[in-house]
Amino acid sequence: MIRQWINNKLLCDKAFGFLCGFLIYLIVKGCPAAYASVIMDDNESVWGFGLSFRYADIPFTVSDDLSVNVIPEIYYNGEYFFMEGLSGGIKILRENAWSLDFIGAMRFGDLPKEEGRETRLDTPFWGIRARYDIRPDHYLYTSAMADFAGSAYLDIGHKWRKVYGRFKLEPYVNMRWKNADYNRDFYDALSQSKAGMNHSLEPSIGLDARYHLSKGVYLTAGLQYLHLDHEARKSRTVDGNHKTVANVGLVLLGDGIPVSGNAFFPRRSYLRAAYGWATPSNMGDILAGKNDSKEFDDTLSSVFYGYPLKEKAFEWPLDFYLHSGLVWHHSSDTQDAGFESVVAIKAYYTLNWPVNWRFGVAQGLSYVSRSTYVEKSELDRKDRKESKLMNYLDVSFDVNIGGLMNNHTFDRFWVGYSLHHRSAIFEKSSHFGRIKGGSNYNSIYVQTDF
Template identity: 40%
Template sequence: MFKHFGFIACLPLVALAAETEQQPVVAEDTKPLGFISVDDLRQQRDGEQKWGIAAVMRSASIPYATESVVEDSTVSSFVPMMFYQGNRLFINGTEGGLNLYREQDWEVNALIRMHFIDIPSSFQNEIGGDTADFGLQYKYRWDENYYTDFELLSDPDGRFSSQFSIGGDYQFDDWRILPKASLLWKDSDYNSYYYGLNFEDISSGVDLRVGSAFSYHVTSNLYLLGGAYARYFDSNTRDSALVSDNWQGEGYLGFGFFNDAKKPRKSSISNKPYLRVAHGWATPSNIGEIFSGNRVKDEYNNQLTSFFYGHPLTDELFGFPLDIYLTPGFVWHWSSDVQSSTQEYIMAIKAYYTFTWPVQWRFGVAEGLSYVNRITYIEQSEMDRKGYEPSKLLNYLDFSFDVNLGDLFNHKPLDSVWFGYSLHHRSAIFESASQFGRIKGGSNYNTVYVQFDF
């Protein structure tokens, strides 16, 4: 269902790549006003950034009349989340966007939000996973606690919806509470597709959604996350033969790593931005086989070339020296005898641990999202063997090990250059994630790279 997602995925790559030029430090929480510009994107904050990474379980009631087919009344999904707040680019868990215009009290944003389709998990792979809504958002802040926003959104096939919300943001010691009430208008195409399932025409209508999210600061960078919401369907949806409930409930609970709220963010950090260029070869082997040395070569020699930018976020976690980056990437999958060339877009958070023995080495691991325009051969062949429908959107992992060339050759001009190995991995988290189509499996590429700090 993410078939038109590629052009949206390019937006954060362009925005972050433009932020590489070093500029004077911007004051805490100061953001540029007016229209977005190249100068805004080039403003580089040398200090610690607002960031986070989390893992939650989301559960929702199933509103459809499926009792005669399955016994499930709820469906659950594992949802990895990333968080980042820059001058213009923002990522907030299951949504992200780009600020287009800002004044002191209001702003206009380009927005994309994950759209969960809460059907029984046994049907999820056949349907093809969740989808996304994208469009424009107007947000007005009344004060530091209250805001209203209005959104006009469309799914990839032009089914429109809009949302008007009133929300709050309250801090009580270690608790942060985020109540929200929304009216959601959906056009007839939207209702007919998502609730009539293309078997029944349902006229447009307005839903009511109320609830709250929360976070609890456990210690240092560790937080607990949760939330609960209730949605009351419009009368046309309630009257549908395919919808059995007037209400739908959803909730989520998990944990995450964020800036320590009890410490001011650092005005400067030690890690620098980087550019990484890699080339890799596909393998049908899984991660365990690869790391145990039992990998098998792809008989068709499928290859990729990737480019990643590393945007520094912080240089520590729980007081431990870790260089952490937001890292968007672009990947070119080369054509071969069994596939045409295709493109892949990645957004991830990556952590590096550096040690000296007797030169500088680093271990790295990244977690994020990956979207491909067309399914690659190595992935399609595995899905065919296992009987799954593939998903263009999957979870992304990167495991790397590299060495500093300046140390290795005792040549100071190479101090900012690293050479190493990385495993480029796409998968769907063992059928636990509806947004990835309830798939087990994916693809792996062994890559070598050169990385330049600057």
């Protein structure tokens, strides 16, 4: 199918994998550090996570008229690194009214489920974003972006900010210049006989909104109207001359805590080393104690770094961390070795009975350099292509070693169990290939606090 060769190109795999690993490397080096409705530089909050639903017109002559996406979001705003939902990057410049970033962002393909499984138009774009604040309530922006297949675009826009009590409204206008490859790759992807396409301009208008419910919980919404230009309409599979996109979501945003100590390992940060083994059991069965690992011999080793974000959130014994790691999937009779990079927000709930022990949950994104056997074998049975980018969950239970031994020397050490989970959110996300599948690994770990 069209664009399948792009996913299989070694250069694209290595470059995307290297950048994911590089961003995580920046976090691990101690960079205290974003889905477009929440721009972190415009907020005092430095971290957050949420879930949104995106509804878009399908501009193609296919069976469905509406594309629906479930989108997990991570927010983090530090000195050098930021994440804004499903985009993120590195801060290059902050000078008076000017800002400049290196940024990566996912583009939505907006295809129906069946077509989206075979022809994957959701593509990572990389580039530079610049912004100039005219006044505190409005600014100009531009971004130059490209993917590894040659598609490129240039955005120029103007955005306003208005605050009315708990409401924050951000209307905007945008003009996008697209090269010929962009038009061919995205608007003519379903056509059997390719239309001759050139570069063109694509105008759009939109509104992002946010309502503060309570205690850092926000309701977000957005609406965009996009005009399909004459070059896009050259494709025989494009139906109509416009596209409308709407999204609604719920986001938890929080401020940070002052950090002290070593720049690499500030107070309350942690390192976690784990070893795990694959299981065909699903998450519900595993958490219910029904665990089968006889079918697979595949194992992993991982190192995770936790950067403290919030201590005793909501006045509960609840601590939040930026939880990022590198995972090595060992070679076996069924798979070659490969690496995995993870970035997530993790919460720990601490109980002191009879000793300190914790329950932890993390939500984030995971990218693998090559799909593991446990994922491929399930999808092969369904005749589906695997997805290297997936949603990530981590569920853990651990106990304090100092408390177990009644020795305060070991109070900063923990031993525990974690479930390493990758999934595609039950076919609800085009970013994850519209597949139903994933993998689970049981793991044991040792963690040390700093």
